[in-house]
Amino acid sequence: MKTIRLSIIGFGAVGQGIANALLQKQEYLESAGLNLKVVAISDSHGACIDLDGVDLEAAIERKKESGSIATSGVMSLEVIRDVDHELVVEVTPTNIDNGEPGLTYMLEAFRHGRHVVTSNKGPLALKYSQLCDEAKKNAVHFRYEATVGGAMPILNLAQDALAGNKIIAIEGILNGTCNYILSRMTEEGLSYQHVLGEAQELGYAETDPTYDVEGIDAACKLVILANSIFGMDVTYNNVEVTGITRITPEALTLAGDEGMVIKLIGEVKDGENGEIMVSPKLVPEQHPLAVGGTLNVALLKTDMAGPVCVTGKGAGSMETASAILSDIIAICKNSH
Amino acid sequence: MLNTDKGVNKSNFNATGIKCLKYIPGIYSMIVSMDLELKDRPGQLVQALKPLSTFGANIMSVLHHHDQRTPRGAIPVQVVFQLTNGKLNDIIAELEEGGVRIVCVGKKLMYEEVTVILIGHIVHSDMGDTIDQIDSTGFAEVVSLSISMPAINEPSSASLVINAVDMAQLGKALDILRRVALEKDLLVIEPIEKDQLSVKT
Ligand SMILES: NC(=O)c1ccc[n+]([C@@H]2O[C@H](COP(=O)([O-])OP(=O)(O)OC[C@H]3O[C@@H](n4cnc5c(N)ncnc54)[C@H](OP(=O)(O)O)[C@@H]3O)[C@@H](O)[C@H]2O)c1
Numbered sequence: 001m002k003t004i005r006l007s008i009i010g011f012g013a014v015g016q017g018i019a020n021a022l023l024q025k026q027e028y029l030e031s032a033g034l035n036l037k038v039v040a041i042s043d044s045h046g047a048c049i050d051l052d053g054v055d056l057e058a059a060i061e062r063k064k065e066s067g068s069i070a071t072s073g074v075m076s077l078e079v080i081r082d083v084d085h086e087l088v089v090e091v092t093p094t095n096i097d098n099g100e101p102g103l104t105y106m107l108e109a110f111r112h113g114r115h116v117v118t119s120n121k122g123p124l125a126l127k128y129s130q131l132c133d134e135a136k137k138n139a140v141h142f143r144y145e146a147t148v149g150g151a152m153p154i155l156n157l158a159q160d161a162l163a164g165n166k167i168i169a170i171e172g173i174l175n176g177t178c179n180y181i182l183s184r185m186t187e188e189g190l191s192y193q194h195v196l197g198e199a200q201e202l203g204y205a206e207t208d209p210t211y212d213v214e215g216i217d218a219a220c221k222l223v224i225l226a227n228s229i230f231g232m233d234v235t236y237n238n239v240e241v242t243g244i245t246r247i248t249p250e251a252l253t254l255a256g257d258e259g260m261v262i263k264l265i266g267e268v269k270d271g272e273n274g275e276i277m278v279s280p281k282l283v284p285e286q287h288p289l290a291v292g293g294t295l296n297v298a299l300l301k302t303d304m305a306g307p308v309c310v311t312g313k314g315a316g317s318m319e320t321a322s323a324i325l326s327d328i329i330a331i332c333k334n335s336h
Numbered sequence: 337m338l339n340t341d342k343g344v345n346k347s348n349f350n351a352t353g354i355k356c357l358k359y360i361p362g363i364y365s366m367i368v369s370m371d372l373e374l375k376d377r378p379g380q381l382v383q384a385l386k387p388l389s390t391f392g393a394n395i396m397s398v399l400h401h402h403d404q405r406t407p408r409g410a411i412p413v414q415v416v417f418q419l420t421n422g423k424l425n426d427i428i429a430e431l432e433e434g435g436v437r438i439v440c441v442g443k444k445l446m447y448e449e450v451t452v453i454l455i456g457h458i459v460h461s462d463m464g465d466t467i468d469q470i471d472s473t474g475f476a477e478v479v480s481l482s483i484s485m486p487a488i489n490e491p492s493s494a495s496l497v498i499n500a501v502d503m504a505q506l507g508k509a510l511d512i513l514r515r516v517a518l519e520k521d522l523l524v525i526e527p528i529e530k531d532q533l534s535v536k537t
Contacts, residue, residue, distance in 0.1 A: 171528060246523045250484035251453050251493035255525075257482075258451050258495060262525055282453060282527040289528065 001033055004332050005085035007040040009076050009105055010092035011059075011069045014119050014146070014324070015041070017317035018089060019056040021325050034332050040079045046070025047079050076101070080108045087331060089324060090118040096211075096220060096236055099123035103131075110134040110142070115335065117327040119146035119320050125220035125236045128227040141335060143327035144228075148221040149174060149296045151319035152312035156326065158229045158300060165302040167229050171267035172289065172298030174221040176314040177205045177212035178244050178264040182280075183292040186252045186261055192245060204294060214243035215264060215278040222266040222276055230270045242279040255282055261290050365446045365501050366419045368393070371439040372431070373410040381413065387430035393417040410437070418446075420501060447499045448506045449479075452513065454494045456522035458483060463494070466516045476500035476509035 008015050022029075022036055029036055040049045041059055045068040048054055063069050080088055088109040092102050103123040109116045111134065118124075123131060124147055135142035145155050149172075158167050173179050177199060184195045196213070199205035211217050219239040226232040244264050255262050265281040268274065283290045288309045291297045296314030301307050313319040374380040381398070388395055394417055401412040419427075424443065431438060467478045479499050485492040496513075500506035510526065517524045 242523070246455050246491070248455055248486070248491060248493045250486055251455050251525065254482060254484060254493055254495040255453055260451070260527070262453070265528060267528075280523070280525050282451065282525055284527075287528070 001030075001035050002332060003035040003037055004087055004328070005037050005039045006087045006089055006328070007042070007079050007083060007085055008038060008089045008091065009042050009080065010090065010120075011041050011043040011063055012091070012093075013317040014091040014320045015043075015089075016060055016063065017319075017321035018091070018324055019060055021318065021321040023056050025325065032329070034329065036328065036332075039085050040083050041069050042074075042076040042079050043069045046072055047074045047076065048072065049074060049079065049083055051084070076105060077108060080105055080114070081112055085114065086335075087115040087117065087328065089328070090116055090120055091324075092120060094120055094122040094220070096122050096125055096216065099126045103127055106131055106142075107134055110138045110140055113138055113140060115141040115143075115331050117143050117146075117324055117331065119144070119324060121147045121217070121220040121224065124227075125223045128224070128235070129233055141331045143331060144224065145327050146320050146323035148224050149298060149310075149312065150176075150314040150316065151322050152296050152298065152310050152314060153323070153326070154225070154298050154300075154310060155228055156330070157308070157310060162300065162302055162305060162308065165304045167270065168301040168303060169267065169269040170225055170229065170298055170300050171265055173263055173291065173296055174218040174266045174298070174314065175212055175215070175264060176294035176296055177209065178215070178218070179291070179296070180204045180294045181213070182244060182247065182252070182262060182264065185247065185249055186256070187292075189249045189253065191249055192247060213245055215241040215266075216243075218264060218266045218278045222268050222278060226268045226274070226276050230268060230274060232268075232274055232276075234276060238276060240277040240279070244280055247280060258282075259285050261285055263289065265289070366422070366424065367396075367416065367444045367446055368419055368424060369414065369416045369442040371441075372413045372415065373406060373437040373439055374413050376405075376409055376411055383434055384413070384431065384436045385415070387427050387434070388415070388417055390430065391419075391423040391427050392421055393419050393423075393427065412439070447501060448503050449497060449499050450506055450510065450527065451495060451497050452510070452527070453525040454496060454517065454522050455525070456491050456517075456520065458492045458494050458522060459485065461520040461522060466513065466520075469512050469516065470498060470509045473505065473508060473512070475505040 008018055037053045039051050040047055041054055048069050048071040059069060090102055090105050099122045102120040106116050106123055124144055148154050180199055181195050219241045220236055222239060223234055223236050226234050247262060252262055260282040262280050263283045266278045268276045289297055289299055291311050295311055297311040299307055299309045372384055374384055396416045396418060399414040404412050471477050477499050478496060480497040483492055483494040498509050500509055514524055
């Protein structure tokens, strides 16, 4: 049995999703010879630490009841620096202005020789190369499948399953909120404002939807793809971004008359002047990119395998935890 | 409803969404297949092919059917050529004048087409001028425009179909559209690139 000690930094939807996943998958993990022991969990209030393994069920319960995980005044940064463990699961909120607090957490984890698995796009969209350099310098793993497309495997698909292929271009729907809004507008002929309100009620859109509907979230994910799969060195500011706020039901009808739907498509192409862009595009109704609801989808154009398409849930507590768990397991298998 | 004072032909464009197609030579590349009967005499073929080069046709193949002589002893010949200037009738007239018998003519229009959607204050933004700019390239043409206006002062939406001789010219037409859209604050929604997974083109 291989024991890996983890900390979970941030205990919101995704953090709790991971705790639940670890509880549900205990038997599977044991049979795979893995003992994933959570030695600390922290949120914005403080942390709970137990070197023998935090009681995850009790932790989830306590967070629900009191709104805080803290059983001590030890803060996240101290956990990362001072608690002995191998792997930091960094799942604090995304911040695309300066990447904090995630950026400092990840860099500190690397400096203390700890692997990092994250779903937090902010630091990667702003400081990708700095993060990778620091991880490399300290000979630790850095994995972030959950940052792009939630449950949909795309980074690992391109890098592991399609290893040997040259990825020529990637295009896809990388934001479930926008896809939900456009799909509903198409189906019901409703206005953007109307459907946005509906999405907010259902919890598919935030109270301040800017980050999603202006294409910022999709752009951040594209940056991560561009840097990690195409070896580019771009940041969020290099992406040409157009959101969906100007789309009208009439435009969707006109597109429908031509057998097309309108989707917010992110695309990145390899090459010297490698294009990287998020914008609404016309997609033929039968095209594999024309998925509905909150689904995400990505089409990878490769030299040997031709086009390969994946689709799946781009968000959700358990869905995101699935991508994080797969990264944790991959690190366990690749480290000694 | 559409701004027509910049010379946009009303019969081609209307605001109701009805599509009208017009034909402008130069926008289309045409593949023509012609069955001719040539007398079995030296110099006949050269004479038959002369009008083709005179009118700028690009000859793709010439097939002699020596084994299928007509009862009058003429030799059937099939010529296939590409034409981008619409001068087919001139070619036919000149061939007939030279005494070449034309048995039949088949033609196929070849062109690239793209549909784009525009959103914004299209009607106030002098669409006629935009269309003129594309049409005046001589190699690309707006063949259909449908505008949908929900209410006064609200942004309208339009779908625009552009045809061009080839992808390069289509690209130039799109560049014009993008530049105008930027100036006039219109949102242009273009199709994704075609690939092997496109079921429908
Ligand atoms: N939800 C999804 O479906 C999804 C999918 C893909 C990626 N992501 C990404 O995953 C990350 C987490 O998402 P989430 O939905 O779990 O967010 P969330 O529910 O808002 O949870 C964020 C957690 O981070 C904690 N936190 C905030 N500031 C902190 C600080 N300075 N130090 C330590 N902890 C801090 C919060 O503490 P309190 O509880 O004390 O406020 C909370 O527990 C985000 O970066 C998000 O973009 C989410």
